[in-house]
Amino acid sequence: MQANRPEFARLFPQNAKIERLATGFQFTEGPLWLAEEQHLIFSDIPANKIYKLTPDGQITIFREPSNNSNGLTRDRQGRLVACEHLSRRVTRTEKEGQITILADTFQDKKLNSPNDVVVKSDGSIYFTDPPYGIESEQQEQPCQGVYKISPDRAEIVLVADDFLTPNGLAFSPDEKTLYIDDSERKLIRAFDVKADGTLANSRIFHDMKTNKPGLPDGMKVDVEGHIYCTGGGGVWVFDAKGNCLGTIVTPEVPANCAWGDEDFQSLYITAQTSVYKVRTNIPGIAV
Secondary structure (H helix, E strand, C coil), rough: CCECCCHHHCCCCCCCCEEEEECCCCCCEEEEEEECCCEEEEEECCCCCCECCCCCCEEEEEEEECCCCCEEEEECCCCCEEEECCCCHHHHHHHHEEEEEEEEECCCCEEECCCCCCECCCEEEEEEEECCCCCCHHHCCCCCCEECCCCCCCCEEEEEECCCCCEEECCCCCCEEEEEEEEECCEEEEECCCCCCEEEEEEEEEECCCCCCCCCCCEEECCCEEEEEEECCCCEEEECCCCCEEECCCCCCEEEEECCCCCCEEEEEEEEEEEEEEEEECCCCCC
C-alpha cells in the first residue's frame, strides 16, 4: 500500500496486504463476482476462456470458447453480459444458456472491439469500443466510441465519440456521473449523466500519467464514491473530487478489478498472469 493522503488508511484494514489467489494465465481481465454462487469469474483473453475461481482456490473453466471475452458484468435480472473481442459484439447469456446479441453493429457498420461494460439501475447498458481486438484495416467505425443500449434494446446511442481509446467505465453511487478511462491518453474522464442517459460536461477527472508500466484500464467505485482504477504501478484510489489518495501496489501490471465476497469488501484484481485480492473497509457497489 502506498498512501498519498492520510484518508487512504481508513479505506483498508490495518496491515492489509494484497494476496495472490491464482496464477499461470495468459492475460487476465473482466473479473466479476457471482453473489448467488459465491465465486469469481474472469476472462483470459488470449486463451479464449472464462475461468471460475472458488473461495477455496479451485480453478475451473466457466466458458470455452469465450470469443476472446474481455469485460463482464450482469444486468438487473442477473444475466451475464460480455464484451467479446473476436466476434466484435456485446452479448447476454440467458438463464437457459442461449446467447442473445445485444450489439454488434452501429449504423450498419461493425463495432470495433467492445471492451468493458456497465449497467445502470434503469437497465441501460453502457460499453466502450476501442480497437484493441482488431487490426487497423478491420475498423469500420469512424471513431472509438462509448455507446448506450436502451433497456428495451430498441436503440443503441453513441454517447461519446472523442476518445482515443475508451476503456473501463463506472458510475458514481448516485449514477449522476459516469467515469470513463481514455487509456492511451492516460486519463480518467468524467461526464454528467443526463435524464435521458446521454452524457454532458466532459472533463478530466484525473491525469494518470506516470513512468511506471500500465495504463488506466478497469475501474470500480465503492458505496462512498471512491474510485479504484487500475494504472501504472497498481490500483489507484481517488476521492470523488479527483484527488489520488494512494495506490494498491500490485506485483504485476493490473488490468481490471471487481468487488466480491459476501460483504463486497474484497477487491479482486486481474493482473497479467494472475488474480489478486485485497480486503477493504468500505463495501463496493454490488453488481
